[in-house]
Amino acid sequence: MIRFDQVSKMYSGTSRPALNSVDLEILKGEFVFLVGASGSGKSSFLRLVLKEERPSKGKIHVLGQELNTLPSRKVPYFRRSLGVVFQDFRLLPQKTVFDNVAFTLQVIGKSKGFIQEAVPDVLKMVGLGGKQGRYPHELSGGEQQRVAIARAIVNKPAILLADEPTGNLDPATSAGIMSLLSTINANGTTVIMATHDSGIVDQMKRRVIELISGQVVRDERAGGYQTQAIPVQKFDMTGGLGSRTSLATARPPAPETKVEPAASPFEPAAGTDSIEIPVAPRTVAPAPRLAPESGHPTSTPSWVPVPKRDTPPAAAAAPAVAPTPAAPAAAPASVTPVEARDEQPETPPALNAPPPALNEPGRRA
Numbered sequence: 001m002i003r004f005d006q007v008s009k010m011y012s013g014t015s016r017p018a019l020n021s022v023d024l025e026i027l028k029g030e031f032v033f034l035v036g037a038s039g040s041g042k043s044s045f046l047r048l049v050l051k052e053e054r055p056s057k058g059k060i061h062v063l064g065q066e067l068n069t070l071p072s073r074k075v076p077y078f079r080r081s082l083g084v085v086f087q088d089f090r091l092l093p094q095k096t097v098f099d100n101v102a103f104t105l106q107v108i109g110k111s112k113g114f115i116q117e118a119v120p121d122v123l124k125m126v127g128l129g130g131k132q133g134r135y136p137h138e139l140s141g142g143e144q145q146r147v148a149i150a151r152a153i154v155n156k157p158a159i160l161l162a163d164e165p166t167g168n169l170d171p172a173t174s175a176g177i178m179s180l181l182s183t184i185n186a187n188g189t190t191v192i193m194a195t196h197d198s199g200i201v202d203q204m205k206r207r208v209i210e211l212i213s214g215q216v217v218r219d220e221r222a223g224g225y226q227t228q229a230i231p232v233q234k235f236d237m238t239g240g241l242g243s244r245t246s247l248a249t250a251r252p253p254a255p256e257t258k259v260e261p262a263a264s265p266f267e268p269a270a271g272t273d274s275i276e277i278p279v280a281p282r283t284v285a286p287a288p289r290l291a292p293e294s295g296h297p298t299s300t301p302s303w304v305p306v307p308k309r310d311t312p313p314a315a316a317a318a319p320a321v322a323p324t325p326a327a328p329a330a331a332p333a334s335v336t337p338v339e340a341r342d343e344q345p346e347t348p349p350a351l352n353a354p355p356p357a358l359n360e361p362g363r364r365a
Ligand SMILES: Nc1ncnc2c1ncn2[C@@H]1O[C@H](COP(=O)(O)OP(=O)(O)OP(=O)(O)O)[C@@H](O)[C@H]1O
Pocket: 011, 012, 014, 017, 018, 036, 037, 038, 039, 040, 041, 042, 043, 044, 045, 357, 360, 363, 364, 365
């Protein structure tokens, strides 16, 4: 579904790559956390998936498409399969909840009838059924993020990219957002979330990819935020230290091993809507956890590299989370906020402003 082959990204005017020889694969239905200190390359990774940036080296495949060869005119259509959520919500302040979600559908020319059906459905799914007439300033932060998520998923994207979606929320509200993302994932959407929130990562027990200075140093199935960092290049399965083969081999365990996420407090128990709200400690980005002199890991890796696979993870086939009763019966089609940035006739700031998380102001190459 997403494959990075020896991808490096060097922004112009910089001396160090934001991403350095990244080699990984994310399968349909996975829920992946991207962790790492500020500046380690998480947002750059997401921007590359979105084709907001081009790799300086290497190839990126997303949904069967090699992005280097994707013509610009096809990018908006490509992005219809991707939803994006940001830390700062990026709602249109002058539009109601309904209109914020409807706007992206209008941009791609969906009919009024379609919009009238799809928007209430998705708002109900994110728990905002009764608030569609409100304006963003009349909502809590968590509710605003739910609107942003509704906007991102109204077209049932194959992939949802979330850049610090809980970064502005308190722990209890974050738990609600994570529960929602879990449900979206259980309904078939691949979720990739960049985060500094150790409590969430530790409790969700999903795949964790850790970046340090643009390099993948850990790729752990059902991992935690603080697990010892393992330099992938040093974990040699083929006899060739740091070789292309060993990197390609250093992929997460096969889906056949079925990573059934352990019961997570962010996921409602089967047959119920109740979610235990954990009070997870917030942390800032950690310092690299390599042994200071050698750069070698300080403990045995807890993951097992395996060859590439093409089949979806078992967890996707058998969702750990029962879809909520409020989930829409039919999949509405629409457009992601990303695409709206490309195609919208006006330039509403919330959709067009350079995204701070993915495109920090003043840093565009
Ligand atoms: N447009 C840009 N132009 C130049 N350098 C950039 C640009 N975007 C990012 N960088 C640099 O690339 C590196 C990775 O940045 P990136 O935003 O991907 O990190 P991050 O892990 O997402 O950080 P954070 O957790 O703070 O959001 C940093 O050194 C950053 O300064």
